[in-house]
Every structure is written in structure tokens, then in C-alpha cells.
Amino acid sequence: MxxxxxxxxxxxxxxxxxxxxxxxxxxxxxxxxxxxxxxxxxxxxxxxxxxxxLPGFIDIHIHGANGADFMDGDNGSIERIAMALPKEGTTSFLATTLTQSDGDIAKAVDAGRRFMELNESGAEMLGFHLEGPFIHPEQAGAQPVEFIRKPSFELVERWFGEDLDHLKIVTLAPECDEGLEMTERLTERGIIVSGGHTNASFADIREAAEHGLSHLTHFGNAMSGLHHREIGAVGAGFLLEQLHCEVIADGIHLSEDMLLLGNKTIGPERIILITDSMRAKGLPDGSYTLAGQDVQVVGAKATLSDGTLAGSVLKMDEAVRMMRDIGSGLLDLIRMSSTNAARRLGVFDRKGSxxxxxxxxxxxxxxxxxxxxxxxxxxxxxxxx
Incomplete structure (x- = not known):
């Protein structure tokens, strides 16, 4: 012992x-x-x-770090990420995919499954967050539009098997989900359905929430914004208490004023801090790639050539400090960085406190x-x- x-x-x-x-x-x-x-x-x-x-941080939306990306599709890359994350206090995570070809997503999932069988050191991989390819092309952000697909439960089963092994979150644009069939089927299987990369109106999000949608991906980014006559997906995050909101607290994806507004309006019970980081995290400024696209990293900002934000290089401890600096108390910091994620993923019996x-x-x-x-x-x- x-x-x-x-x-x-x-x-x-x-x-x-x-x-x-x-x-x-x-x-x-x-x-x-x-x-x-x-x-x-x-x-x-x-x-x-x-x-x-503090309880170890849980990052439910991360693409990469330390020069590696989950879409590399090999165990070595996943291990590099898992071994790098404890430096920022992260003890467990969801491997997050990107909108890519069917084959590339299948390869990434297969590699992740093999890694989970061997994962004894570093941060623990708790499963997968499938971000795309079921998104709206007008809100693609840094997701390659050529691989966007209509929501397909059959495709998800092809990647994860009929039991949907280790699949925890699916990000999709609910307005693209005909009859909200996929939202319902995933919810029935215990999968978190998250609205993201979406042009959905407030009414669309509210209807989707009635069918199981319970989460918003990187709140405020790549989604319909707040307007005084149409409050969109952002307004839904503020107003609908059944929605949990991922927050990238880097002062770039959301300004400090927006973080303060979200903290007061959404509340720490529904906020989950994420990094959405890409392979450049932990490395010097320079040129990197995300889904085959060139990304320039300068300071805390990662962008495509047209200026589109391409994930982040944020660390979880930086996000926690940011929320502390805008006034969050210790209990709320623990909730946002660990407890809320553990509860959402159904692992609070062993993590999150x-x-x-x-x-x-x-x-x-x-x-x-x-x-x-x-x-x-x-x-x-x-x-x-």
C-alpha cells in the first residue's frame, strides 16, 4: 500500500x-x-x-498543449498533453475533437480509447467532448467549414460504438438538428448536449432545452449574440437556469466586464471554467497549426490569418486567478474550476471536492x-x- x-x-x-x-x-x-x-x-x-x-481542476474543453493536439490521433500526443496539464493544476480532462473528416475523428477517438486504458500518470482523461462537425457554417470560427455535417446519430455511433463509450459532451448547433432528434437521443443516453457554433435564436435554444440541451459551449463565442430585440444564445445562457455555461476566462474571449456580468447573472453554480487551449499552450510565441490551419500565437492570443480566434493558450490556473481578480470567493472558484464539471460528468462521487x-x-x-x-x-x- x-x-x-x-x-x-x-x-x-x-x-x-x-x-x-x-x-x-x-x-x-x-x-x-x-x-x-x-x-x-x-x-x-x-x-x-x-x-x-484545492480540488484538482477539471478541464472539459481542451484541444491540446505542449505541442500536441488530440486530433493528432496518437497516444504519444495525448500523453504529452496529460503530462503537461498538472503544471496548471489540471488533474482531469475531456479530450476535445474538432470538425474534421470522418476518418480523422475516428482515428482521434480510437487513440483516445487506447490511451484511457493505459492512463496511469499525469492528468486523467475522463472521456471525449465531440465539438463539431454538427455546427452552423456561419459560426464556424476556427472549425474548417468543408467538414461540417448535418447532425447524425448514426455517425456518432460509428465513432463511439452503439454504447457511446466514453462520450461525455456533444457540441452542436441545435437549429441544424431536424426535429431535435439527435438532441433527444443523446440526452436519453446520458450525453450532455451543448449548443455551440450556432446561429440559434433564443426561441431555438429554449425549445432545444425542452428536449434536453443543457449546456453552452465557450459561452459568448461562436454563437448568436445579445440584442435588445433578439437575445440569442447568449441571452439564453443568462436567462435559462437549466443551461450550464463554459467560460474561457482569459480577458480575450470574454472581456473582464463580461466575465463580471456573467458571474453575477449566470452565477458560479452554472459556470464551468475551460481553456479551449490548442497545441501552442505552454510554448513560445510563433506559428502553429489547428485542424490544418496556420495559427499565430502572440502573447495570450491565438488567431488565424484573418484574425479569427483559434482556441486559446490559457491555463486553468490563469482562469482561476482571473475569476478571483473580478471578485469570486473561494467556494465559487472551487465550483467553477472543479465541482461543477465533476457533477456534470457524473464523477462527483470521486472528484470535485x-x-x-x-x-x-x-x-x-x-x-x-x-x-x-x-x-x-x-x-x-x-x-x-
């Missing part, structure tokens, strides 16, 4: 309060969370140096909310010198 005692720490417990104490990890699980000192512990010890311990019996997915942060160490399923996956 492998045991680890993390001491000299401040622990963010589920109600958002902080206790000074220790965490004992055994065989990848949190064994005890205590404010008492364990003097007779005989396993490995880790001095947390007064850091604040620091409690005995759950996976030891932990991030240690200093007073400036900089990641000092990350533990994934009981293993120290990142430790700053």
Missing part, C-alpha cells in the same frame, strides 16, 4: 472554508482530511509549505494562486522547484 502524508497546508473543504491540517493519501485515494497532526505516520511525507490545497474516499486529485497553490504542486490520483505529477 502506498501512503502519502501532506502536512503544513491549508485545506479548502467542500463548504468553502479553510482548515489547517493534513491529508493522508492511500492507494490514490484521500484516506483522511484532518486538522490534527499524525505523529505516528510511517509513509512518505510532503511538506506543503503553507499552501492552500476534498473528501475522504475520493480520488487524491489535489492542487497546492501559494498566496498568489500560483501552482506549487499537483497530485493526480495520489501521485505527485508536478512540483515546482
Amino acid at each position: 502506498t501512503s502519502l502524508l501532506i502536512h503544513n497546508i491549508q485545506i479548502a473543504i467542500p463548504d468553502g472554508s479553510i482548515i489547517e491540517g493534513e491529508i493522508v493519501v492511500e492507494n490514490g485515494k484521500i484516506a483522511t482530511v484532518s486538522n490534527a497532526l499524525m505523529k505516528d505516520f510511517t509513509g512518505e511525507r510532503m511538506d506543503g509549505q503553507g499552501c492552500l490545497v 476534498i473528501e475522504a474516499g475520493k480520488d487524491a486529485d489535489l492542487v497546492l497553490m501559494d498566496a498568489d494562486f500560483q501552482v506549487q504542486a499537483t497530485i493526480c490520483r495520489g501521485k505527485v505529477s508536478f512540483c515546482r522547484e
Whole structure:
């Protein structure tokens, strides 16, 4: 049995309060969370140096990092991403696809499945987020329009099998889903249906929500905007309480004022922080690719040649700091970075909070909310010198 005692720490417990104490990890699980000192512990010890311990971050929408992309379709690329993510406090993620050919998507899914069987180190892959190809061409953003398809449940079954193994989220344009048949069928199978890359009116989103739509992809981006006579998909995110909203909190995809408005109007119970990052994350400025398209990365911004945003290079700890800076309290930061995603994905029984019996997915942060160490399923996956 492998045991680890993390001491000299401040622990963010589920109600958002902080206790000074220790965490004992055994065989990848949190064994005890205590404010008492364990003097007779005989396993490995880790001095947390007064850091604040939060539940590991869960990124449900990420395309790549560290020079790799899930659409590369090989285990090596997925491993590079999984090993890079703990540096930003991310302990689990959904591999997110892009609008590409049927064959390329099948290849990416097959590689992801193989990786999940072997994934013992780094951040844990929890499944897939299928973003596209069932989107509206006028809201394609950085998704290649030549591969856009009408929603097809049969195609999804071809990629993921009849049991839809490991498929967690499907992003689609609901106005392109005839009779909302696919939305209903996916919802019946327990798959989260998310409106994204969509020209849908508010009425379209409301109707889709009545048939199971419960999520909006990268809220505010690649969707019909807010107008005083037609509030669109953005207005639906504000108004419909059954919708959870992915938020890219980088000050680029959404301004700080919009983040503040969203935080007050949507609320931290419905916001899920994501990165939507591409392969350039963690690498220097320069030229990269996304779905075969040239992307220029300068500072915190990744764009196609025409200026279209091409994902991001955002890290999850940066998103958390951004939300902290606009006034979010600790409990809300935990919800937006971990708890809400865990609940949505049906893994809150083992992730999303620091409690005995759950996976030891932990991030240690200093007073400036900089990641000092990350533990994934009981293993120290990142430790700053």
C-alpha cells in the first residue's frame, strides 16, 4: 500500500472554508482530511509549505498543449498533453475533437480509447467532448467549414460504438438538428448536449432545452449574440437556469466586464471554467497549426490569418486567478474550476471536492494562486522547484 502524508497546508473543504491540517493519501485515494497532526505516520511525507490545497481542476474543453493536439490521433500526443496539464493544476480532462473528416475523428477517438486504458500518470482523461462537425457554417470560427455535417446519430455511433463509450459532451448547433432528434437521443443516453457554433435564436435554444440541451459551449463565442430585440444564445445562457455555461476566462474571449456580468447573472453554480487551449499552450510565441490551419500565437492570443480566434493558450490556473481578480470567493472558484464539471460528468462521487474516499486529485497553490504542486490520483505529477 502506498501512503502519502501532506502536512503544513491549508485545506479548502467542500463548504468553502479553510482548515489547517493534513491529508493522508492511500492507494490514490484521500484516506483522511484532518486538522490534527499524525505523529505516528510511517509513509512518505510532503511538506506543503503553507499552501492552500484545492480540488484538482477539471478541464472539459481542451484541444491540446505542449505541442500536441488530440486530433493528432496518437497516444504519444495525448500523453504529452496529460503530462503537461498538472503544471496548471489540471488533474482531469475531456479530450476535445474538432470538425474534421470522418476518418480523422475516428482515428482521434480510437487513440483516445487506447490511451484511457493505459492512463496511469499525469492528468486523467475522463472521456471525449465531440465539438463539431454538427455546427452552423456561419459560426464556424476556427472549425474548417468543408467538414461540417448535418447532425447524425448514426455517425456518432460509428465513432463511439452503439454504447457511446466514453462520450461525455456533444457540441452542436441545435437549429441544424431536424426535429431535435439527435438532441433527444443523446440526452436519453446520458450525453450532455451543448449548443455551440450556432446561429440559434433564443426561441431555438429554449425549445432545444425542452428536449434536453443543457449546456453552452465557450459561452459568448461562436454563437448568436445579445440584442435588445433578439437575445440569442447568449441571452439564453443568462436567462435559462437549466443551461450550464463554459467560460474561457482569459480577458480575450470574454472581456473582464463580461466575465463580471456573467458571474453575477449566470452565477458560479452554472459556470464551468475551460481553456479551449490548442497545441501552442505552454510554448513560445510563433506559428502553429489547428485542424490544418496556420495559427499565430502572440502573447495570450491565438488567431488565424484573418484574425479569427483559434482556441486559446490559457491555463486553468490563469482562469482561476482571473475569476478571483473580478471578485469570486473561494467556494465559487472551487465550483467553477472543479465541482461543477465533476457533477456534470457524473464523477462527483470521486472528484470535485476534498473528501475522504475520493480520488487524491489535489492542487497546492501559494498566496498568489500560483501552482506549487499537483497530485493526480495520489501521485505527485508536478512540483515546482
